[in-house]
Amino acid sequence: MNVELGYALAPPASPGISRSSLDELDERVEAAHDRIQAGVETGADGYTSLDLYERVDTERIQAVVDEFEPIETVLVIGMGGSALGARAMANALAPADDWYILDTLDPVYLEHIIDAVDLEDTLCHVVSKSGSTVETRAIFQVIRQAMADEGIDWTTRTIATTGETGPLGRTIEENGATRLEPPDGVPGRYSALSSMALPSAAALGIDVQGLLTGAERAHRSLTGSLLKSPAYAYGAVMAELSAHGVGQNAFVTYGERLGAFGHWFSQLWAESLGKDGLGQTPIPGRGVADHHSQLQRWRAGPRDLAVTTLTTGDRGGQAVELDDATPVTLGALQELERRAMTASLGDAGVPAVGIELDRLDAESIGELFVSLEAATILVAELWEIDAFDQPAVDWAKSAVRAELGLESGAHAQLNPPEPLSIDGQRRG
Amino acid sequence: MNVELGYALAPPASPGISRSSLDELDERVEAAHDRIQAGVETGADGYTSLDLYERVDTERIQAVVDEFEPIETVLVIGMGGSALGARAMANALAPADDWYILDTLDPVYLEHIIDAVDLEDTLCHVVSKSGSTVETRAIFQVIRQAMADEGIDWTTRTIATTGETGPLGRTIEENGATRLEPPDGVPGRYSALSSMALPSAAALGIDVQGLLTGAERAHRSLTGSLLKSPAYAYGAVMAELSAHGVGQNAFVTYGERLGAFGHWFSQLWAESLGKDGLGQTPIPGRGVADHHSQLQRWRAGPRDLAVTTLTTGDRGGQAVELDDATPVTLGALQELERRAMTASLGDAGVPAVGIELDRLDAESIGELFVSLEAATILVAELWEIDAFDQPAVDWAKSAVRAELGLESGAHAQLNPPEPLSIDGQRRG
Incomplete structure (x- = not known):
């Protein structure tokens, strides 16, 4: 893994990071690194995500999954951090x-999936740390009903990762279904490399051990200097750009198999850093398609945005030949487009950072998960905020539960205080 | 179609639009509307997108498509505005x-598609207004080669929408394949309801006439007051919020069939308004999933973001029953989640606007295309910028063409002036 910072420095970037400020920034990174390492070593909540790989019982996960063979299709039911890690792994490493x-x-989408798969050979992995997530329970109920309609005992096709005492855990325990314990002290968005997402990965034949090997490499790559650690280089530069008014991070992935990773990153970045009036909005994008959609704004809009590109070293694929040009592989053409797009940002002074994986395999994906978690934690340390909570989502969750009668107390008002509704022409 | 502005007003929103400023804003909307109508009536470039429905020859499009029956699968090859409109229509109205x-x-994705479809029964619609888009030509070459490998004459399975004299047009003409003319005076992102996207829609059995009926209704709904036109209400409020520092627009769609519409809108909003240092970054999102991913930042991050929700009136689907709660349909639960999320923004003072379609059908989608085009044009009028150009994308396109030898002149520098590359631990 490599992180290229040249286009985030001033010049060419404006706002950008002056070379003369790098030493001072690196001192702050070193101090933050000491706090992070102390957190990891004492097993402090959240920080333990960085060495989660040491505590994951992959043999138990594999053994549990093996009991459900044959598995033709995997359905993951979960919201946010209970789904995005699994999606990123499957998208990158399993057949589509x-x-x-x-x-x-x-409802139309869920019916479509139920019709498309053979539920007899399907493994359903339902994930909710608390077990109280309303959407997860509703979707799981739809799938259980579909299995019942086909005469399938849902407990023979379901693994749940959830706490024992929540509503979902009780359903699992009362019916004698299979339950895995979520990891302690790690929020959902930091817990992909655990019982939260590895069961579906294992069921899809993904090299789970490779993911953990990459995770360990990323953890061991963390040093007290941004100049020696790609993860910290990324976090430190984004934190510093943010201090210069860069409040938006267009996170653009190249190749369809990295697309879901951008959405996993977006939750990590948004929920960990978007608080106390701070934050840098993550905007997942698809290269090269978004060159034809978003580049105009990136390059010529307000100077409050940086672009991150995420690529792999793979430059292969079929060769194409346009007019009399030299033949070029699709992979090489994609990389040329990425470099030209990035250079066009540099020409206009818009900061950009390039992340490149050695290749697209389980080790690199495991390395990427932990590297971006470390980058996120570093930003939070530099900003002196808590990377591991998400208090702003409780209001809406509570309002839904109250409205459904699942929680007592006064219902919140769910309409604007003074509605102003503009109606279009009625259909004739 | 209905637009609810109550959560964008101050209070509760901060920044928000004070009720006392609505009259003055409406006067500016009226003046802008007069300019827009004059543009439409004189057929001025760009403005003519609003009555494009009057000039589309649907009979010719349908007749051309009918010649290719039977059609089992449709492949659309195009970038940006040459693909996003077709994707939005197909996603909303055709089987997945x-x-x-x-x-x-x-290359892996393209191979996967080639393997998955029966090319004999596939219609390939290749779209590039200029005919010079490098990616489009490269992908088209891959598909032509795949057809050749299977002994299929590609001209019997291909419709191109492209100018006659560009590189793609020449390939089509030289081989006697079928070509449709792109519309005059309308940039790609405003031209979905034309030969750019309607051929694929027609091939998929979408009600093309319904799309145009909805487009006409949207055009006729434009009046000189934001209080009487949902499209102008949306544009005026976003322009005004932007003047109060709201530089980000999280555009959240509910229901999988509206997801691609968010990406079409994102190009429209970014390319039309992101210029001269102005712009409001569109951030497509998926409800309800992003409540569990982005809400923390929306509600508690910097006060520079508004949330748009796009829903349909459909509240149906299977009923679920959680614990002792009253049974609720999936559609009703989704709407409850949306309302609670929006109310939670209101509680925190974050502005939000709700767009609701009467239902999800061709008329509503046609209405939505033209309404959001009109909203975008209105914002550009209020900001006094050109909604129809995209000059900032030329630098990168030219650099790619020069690098490939398709364009003469000095090659641009495609590396950072002073690279700063941080390498991770090597494997081993």
């Missing part, structure tokens, strides 16, 4: 038709 | 397995 992430209440 | 949008250079 073997899995579906059910993180939607769209 | 009948179509693929090829706007990627990912």
